[in-house]
Amino acid sequence: MSISRAISDEPALGASEIEIGARAQRKADVRLLPLIAIGYGMAYMDRINISFASLRMNSDLHFSATVYGVGAGLFFIGYALCEVPSNLLLLRFGPRRWLARIMLTWGLLAAAMMFVRTPLEFYAVRLLLGISEAGFFPGVLYYLTLWFPAKIRARAVSRFYVALPLSTVLMGSVAGWLMGLQGELGLAGWQWLFLLEGLPAALFSVVVLRALPDSPERAPWLTADEKAWLRRQLEVDYSHAHIGHEAGILRALLSPKVWMIGLFFLSALTCNYGFYFSGPAILQAATGLSVGKVGLLMSCFGIFGAAAMLFGGSNSDRTGDRALHCSVPCCVMAMGYFVASYGGPGWLVVLALGTSFVAFMALQAPALAVPTQFLAGRAAAAGIAAMNTITMFSGFIGPYWMGRMKDATGNYNFGLRGLVVPGLTAALVMFILTRSLAKGRLSAARPDLANETA
DSSP states (O other): OOHHHHHHTOTTOOHHHHHHHHHHHHHHHHHHHHHHHHHHHHHHHHHHTHHHHHHHHHHHHTOOHHHHHHHHHHHHHHHHHHHHHHHHHHHHHOHHHHHHHHHHHHHHHHHHGGGOOSHHHHHHHHHHHHHHHTTHHHHHHHHHHTTSOGGGHHHHHHHHHTHHHHHHHHHHHHHHHHHTTTTGGGOOHHHHHHHHHHHHHHHHHHHHHHHOOSSGGGOTTSOHHHHHHHHHHHHHHHHHOSBOTTSOHHHHHHOHHHHHHHHHHHHHHHHHHHHHTTHHHHHHHHHOOOHHHHHHHHHHHHHHHHHHHHHHHHHHHHHOOHHHHHHHHHHHHHHHHHHHTTOOSHHHHHHHHHHHHHHHHHHHHHHHHSHHHHBOHHHHHHHHHHHHHHHHTHHHHHHHHHHHHHHHHSSSHHHHHHTHHHHHHHHHHHHHHHHHHHHHHHHHHOHHHHHHHO
16 A cells, blocks of 8 residues: 555545655655664564574583473563563653663674573573563554554554564574684684574664654654654544543553454464574474575575565555454464474475464564554553463463473474464454444444444
């Protein structure tokens, strides 16, 4: 959906007003989204790169699958516990300074993973890494509500969040090379991987600090007319939100809708993290490929995932249907894990897991546009953080489940089979939530018709 078309759907706007709006959004697209995308791509890479490091790190340090699963998951416990405080501090200090602080601390800790030697050290650094990165993703989602009206927000989300699958492409492409540095300067390949993928985030924090404006009012590259247009558009969004500026933070935290969207992402991401932290090992066992070739295979997943994410965001904005764009991919994702869990030829496992990964990416932008349909202002900052707090426990549940099943059965098949349940749960929760939101909008617009429908 183009920006001009989205804006021209607003009947009250004249031609000059449409052009002002389109110009403002183009500037925000070019100036903000690449910057945020690079930052998030680094964040995702630094939380997930242990999946490649584990192919040699676990044997070097004598870590069992359970030890690895617990360490992988502890990142998300630290992240979840600090989500809401971090987003409230973002409101206090401003997005520019707070997001830069987050990047600096997580980059240094991600690089420090190279020094771990024992399970306890592994657990401690992963927990601290999660605490340091807490608030980055919900902070970015809140930040986008200051710049992009609701009708084009899924597209905006997809254009920064496409960094997630693209980071998979980059990580898969360089993982084999970094692991191949084994012995250089006395370091293992997995140590080089942590060092050279962690430090760039710390360095990029300086760019964020200098280039990211706190709000449209502080953007020197927007004209007065463009700032006024943005204010008017966002005020309309705020007036339609179920929980807006006037709502207290506590109301946002206790909202059943916030908990429902949190449950949706908890379920969907349990599937993704359960697969992703074990993915390279599963693919290597199914295909017999080398570390480098498994990395290239994951890169292919990322390329198709990026295309699916951009399509999902654009098409859901065009149609306005968030439920279909979320629930169908959840069902496809669950089916892919089910097929892969029964093994078979390597190509079938690759196809099934690749389809699940692409389906997960396709639902992201439409789903992330849902919370800002009923949250605005300070309530959005608190509510999105609360949603992400619930969500982040998925990063512990998924890897722990897969690690335990691997140690108990000797392979990941039963673990993959278990991921079908959260996949189908996510589809059901999103269907119920979007139906509830649609009823709420109908009640606000036509009380008489809503009563007849009920």
